[in-house]
Amino acid sequence: MKALKLIFTLLVVTFSINCSTPKQGNITQIDYKLESIEYNIEDSSIKNLVQTNMDKTKFKKGQSIKESTFIKERKRIAKLIRKNENPNFSTDQVSFEIDTTVSKNKFSVTTTIKQ
Secondary structure, three states: HHHHHHHHHHHHHHHHHHHHHHHHHHHHHHOEEEEEEEEEOOOOOHHHHHHHHHHHHOOOOEEEOHHHHHHHHHHHHHHHHHHHHOOOOHHHHHHEEEEEEEEEEEEEEEEEOOO
């Protein structure tokens, strides 16, 4: 009986160690590429402004997910809106939703701008 308890304990310890070690394929190790960009903008004048300046976006199809890209795009949008529509516009009014379920190793971004 003691031998069975010892074997069971060793199996549990081995299983615990294997489950706690990092595995290949972790989301941070996958290089997701940008597939599409969508915008959720309720204010029509801001929507037109953003669409008119789409050529200046920091998002480029096929690029990898990088935090710096999102920071730069948020600042770009806020600066654009401050200059043309609302001098009190804040970067906090720009948010992004990233969807990695689009297809294998690809992601989409939905940019929401609240007024």
